[in-house]
Amino acid sequence: MRDITMRALNAAQLRGASYADVRLVRQETQSIVVKNGHIEAVSQNESAGLGVRVIVEGAWGFASSSKVSAPEAARLAGKAVEIARASGLVRSKKVSLGPAVVNVATYRTPIEIDPFTVPLEAKIALLLAADEAMRRIAGIAVAEGSMEFARESKLFASSEGSYVEQELVESGAGIEVTALGDGELQTRSYPNSFGRQQEKGGYECVLRQNLTENGERIAHETLALLGAPQCPSVRTTLILDSSQLALQVHESCGHPVELDRVLGDEASFAGTSFLTLDKLGSYRYGSPQVTIVADATVPGGLGTFGFDDEGVIAQRSTIIQNGILSGYLMSRETASQLGLPSNGAMRADGWNRIPIIRMTNINLSPGEWHFDDLISDTDDGIYMAVNKSWSIDDRRLNFQFGTQLAYEIKNGKLGRLLKNANYSGITPEFWGSCDAVCGPDDWRMWGLPNCGKGQPGQVAHVGHGAAPARFRNVQVGIH
Amino acid sequence: MLGPTRMERLARRVLALSGAEQTEVVLLAQDSALTRFAGSRIHQNVAESNIEVRVRVLDGMRAGVASVNDLADGSLRQAARNALSMARLQSKNPGLGPLPAPRTIPHVNCFARATADCTPHQRAGAVATICKLASDRGLIASGALSTATVELTVANSFGVIAYCPSTVAELSTVVMSDDSSGFALATSMDFRDIDAEQVGCEAVDKALRSRNPRPLAPGHYTVILEEYAVAEMVSTLSYLGFSAQGVQEGRSFMAGRLGQSVTGESISIWDDGLDETGLPCPFDFEGTPKTRVDLIKEGIAVAAVHDSQTAHRDGTMSTGHALPAPNSYGPLPANLFMAPGTMSRQQMLSRVNRGIWVTRFHYVNAVHPLRTTLTGMTRDGTFWIEGGELCYGLKNLRFTQGVLDAFATVRAAGSHTRLLPGMPGSVRVPALCIDDFSFTGATEF
Numbered sequence: 001m002r003d004i005t006m007r008a009l010n011a012a013q014l015r016g017a018s019y020a021d022v023r024l025v026r027q028e029t030q031s032i033v034v035k036n037g038h039i040e041a042v043s044q045n046e047s048a049g050l051g052v053r054v055i056v057e058g059a060w061g062f063a064s065s066s067k068v069s070a071p072e073a074a075r076l077a078g079k080a081v082e083i084a085r086a087s088g089l090v091r092s093k094k095v096s097l098g099p100a101v102v103n104v105a106t107y108r109t110p111i112e113i114d115p116f117t118v119p120l121e122a123k124i125a126l127l128l129a130a131d132e133a134m135r136r137i138a139g140i141a142v143a144e145g146s147m148e149f150a151r152e153s154k155l156f157a158s159s160e161g162s163y164v165e166q167e168l169v170e171s172g173a174g175i176e177v178t179a180l181g182d183g184e185l186q187t188r189s190y191p192n193s194f195g196r197q198q199e200k201g202g203y204e205c206v207l208r209q210n211l212t213e214n215g216e217r218i219a220h221e222t223l224a225l226l227g228a229p230q231c232p233s234v235r236t237t238l239i240l241d242s243s244q245l246a247l248q249v250h251e252s253c254g255h256p257v258e259l260d261r262v263l264g265d266e267a268s269f270a271g272t273s274f275l276t277l278d279k280l281g282s283y284r285y286g287s288p289q290v291t292i293v294a295d296a297t298v299p300g301g302l303g304t305f306g307f308d309d310e311g312v313i314a315q316r317s318t319i320i321q322n323g324i325l326s327g328y329l330m331s332r333e334t335a336s337q338l339g340l341p342s343n344g345a346m347r348a349d350g351w352n353r354i355p356i357i358r359m360t361n362i363n364l365s366p367g368e369w370h371f372d373d374l375i376s377d378t379d380d381g382i383y384m385a386v387n388k389s390w391s392i393d394d395r396r397l398n399f400q401f402g403t404q405l406a407y408e409i410k411n412g413k414l415g416r417l418l419k420n421a422n423y424s425g426i427t428p429e430f431w432g433s434c435d436a437v438c439g440p441d442d443w444r445m446w447g448l449p450n451c452g453k454g455q456p457g458q459v460a461h462v463g464h465g466a467a468p469a470r471f472r473n474v475q476v477g478i479h
Numbered sequence: 480m481l482g483p484t485r486m487e488r489l490a491r492r493v494l495a496l497s498g499a500e501q502t503e504v505v506l507l508a509q510d511s512a513l514t515r516f517a518g519s520r521i522h523q524n525v526a527e528s529n530i531e532v533r534v535r536v537l538d539g540m541r542a543g544v545a546s547v548n549d550l551a552d553g554s555l556r557q558a559a560r561n562a563l564s565m566a567r568l569q570s571k572n573p574g575l576g577p578l579p580a581p582r583t584i585p586h587v588n589c590f591a592r593a594t595a596d597c598t599p600h601q602r603a604g605a606v607a608t609i610c611k612l613a614s615d616r617g618l619i620a621s622g623a624l625s626t627a628t629v630e631l632t633v634a635n636s637f638g639v640i641a642y643c644p645s646t647v648a649e650l651s652t653v654v655m656s657d658d659s660s661g662f663a664l665a666t667s668m669d670f671r672d673i674d675a676e677q678v679g680c681e682a683v684d685k686a687l688r689s690r691n692p693r694p695l696a697p698g699h700y701t702v703i704l705e706e707y708a709v710a711e712m713v714s715t716l717s718y719l720g721f722s723a724q725g726v727q728e729g730r731s732f733m734a735g736r737l738g739q740s741v742t743g744e745s746i747s748i749w750d751d752g753l754d755e756t757g758l759p760c761p762f763d764f765e766g767t768p769k770t771r772v773d774l775i776k777e778g779i780a781v782a783a784v785h786d787s788q789t790a791h792r793d794g795t796m797s798t799g800h801a802l803p804a805p806n807s808y809g810p811l812p813a814n815l816f817m818a819p820g821t822m823s824r825q826q827m828l829s830r831v832n833r834g835i836w837v838t839r840f841h842y843v844n845a846v847h848p849l850r851t852t853l854t855g856m857t858r859d860g861t862f863w864i865e866g867g868e869l870c871y872g873l874k875n876l877r878f879t880q881g882v883l884d885a886f887a888t889v890r891a892a893g894s895h896t897r898l899l900p901g902m903p904g905s906v907r908v909p910a911l912c913i914d915d916f917s918f919t920g921a922t923e924f
Binding site: 031033038039040041042043044045046047048049059060061062063064065066067068079080082083084085086087089090091092120121124141142178180183184185263264265266267268269271274352353354389390391392393394395397398400402420422424426455456478479 | 511512513514515516517518519520521522523524525526527528529530531541542543544545546547548549554558561562565566568569570572574598599600602603604606607610619621622623625651652653655728729730804805806807841842843844845846847848849850854855856858875877879919920921922923924
């Protein structure tokens, strides 16, 4: 492969690029879906190619192709340079990447069981057993289960001298039940929403999930939701489970601290951010209980890797320190505008996309509470768990989330099950109302395999660690 | 471009490599480019060339799918083998229907040479036009201009062989001041139809008019939804309800309501992949010709769209709405149309005494799929209407509203329709004036 990368980098520089990098990427995925006792889909996909990114006279260009060869690499370099020259027609200041980054290294996701060596029959049998467990409960309309495995082999080389090889492996699975009745549709999923719980790791991640053992439980819960009373419309104390908090962190902290959004680079599509540069280091984002870190080194985290797609080493940095905005997710280009080094947040969705700033693992640091004590300490409120719907404005202030499950909290005890629960708020007010976060025993990493951003669209797989937390005076029940 | 002969030869080569009872090959060759701008400068500028080979086999009532983007014989053979071995490891699924038989595919023009030949310098020129319009008024422009050429070939072992080259160009922009923004978008098969000046002027006008926005309390208001906002609602409604799979599983609002009134009588929505005023394609990802399907006609739920599998289960014919296999959605409309009304936007506006003008929505998601209740935010041009005129910009609002309920209280539809991106494909819709639209929250800008 070194001949291909050299050919691309040399051709780019000969044509006038002041900086060039090339990425060769091969992605393999295997997915299995079962539904109502039958195999709905089994597929195996491979996609390979290379992309060349250049800076010419201070402007960016990128070209990519599925033909992996040295001549094609040289052709792409020329095309990327031509595109960069066109970019220069509408340019302000020249792109600067800051100090050179030179890393020569390899990284592999630690795995116990290579998911691609596990026989397909075993995976199907596990999903069908979970499916059978769900359908054992009469009244279920649809029972589904799925697994997804991914292996990404990638090579990054730059004109500064970086040469980084990585192999990243993911495994994930999940089950879901739908029940219908009297104009209601209720869904319960396990372990999380979004089809599955995905982690960086091998088949051991799937075996840990105990899908079959949880099938009957979620089926019962789905049927119970059909007959449950509606979540009331009221301002009250809200306790969120760790999986819903993971999405809350994702939408209301992870995205607004992306420095490209802050600087306006995503203004026309995903939007900008209320966490503007003047707020760094002083803005009260949340209560002192709220500390949030970006950590691409957490074992098993879906946003864990060795190096980002600019060759910057994976790292841990603080985003919110005891409620105060203290950092952003940065690329080399955006970090240099603040006079800082990149904290390694640039990732590309395959060979045919440029790297853009993406979340790594954005984690709410654990507090000191035990979950049972938190419930006991709450006289009146609602406990919500497992996401069902989400929406937030384009500066990440006004949000509304729905959850699959909700329970009344009365006099320190969980009470009636409630259906169609949701809550709404303004980000800094909401995090400012957080008065308790549970501790390490209740803290868990969640994987979100569906974070969309960029044009052309890119999907990132990101992680969030969280423990249940309590928020005061929250509006719930928006119908 | 590969052209029909090379695409067909490649498809037949893959079919010959398969040892399955039934085999389908989908070839998707794509050359695309996108120039993105922000802060009135080009900050991302990309191009991609790819060809995906997707093999679906059916063997003894079992199915498997494999895809590669490497055209070497060994890779293609391995993909065919993988698909078959995955199928043969399964138990039989008696609900699985056969691959479709060949049907006559109508001709429709989906290709414009000007789009396929568009250069980075042409794209930069269009972007420069918008950036200058914005900077001349002290505003900042961002957006994207994309062009794509796609060649789709579908072939199967029953004799289906279909080829279609298509193009699409799309220009969108958000123009911002320090306290306001305006949006505009144009899309077409032909790059020459994209008028950067017009798109830029529309967005600049919105950004200027919505300066110094004022807050408004949530509540129920009469709204005029521009085509951008209506397209979002129609696309989401389609995703929630117009797939036969959703109807069969009871997850669609259409389930048990076909033949019944679901909206006001002024609402008609259909899908037509052959209408050249959309972004047409004569066949779907199973090589089945697309047929026009009336989904809601004068307020009555008429039908959902089918692929071969949902049609097999219902004992009917596919309507030509298959997506690439496998997928969890089932069939979906990709060429939606909503019937226009008779009023210009100005006429609609003049008849609203107090209300809200919405340019577009942001981050729309279903709250209650069966009731088609959605939530989302307004964005990039929200105005207070009083006495039939736009008075001033509003800070953005959150809506939580049933689409079918909203379409039951439509006061008027615009006489002009606009072609916009759909989910997937395209959607052509008018602006709507709707009474009693529910806003449940507000944001700070």
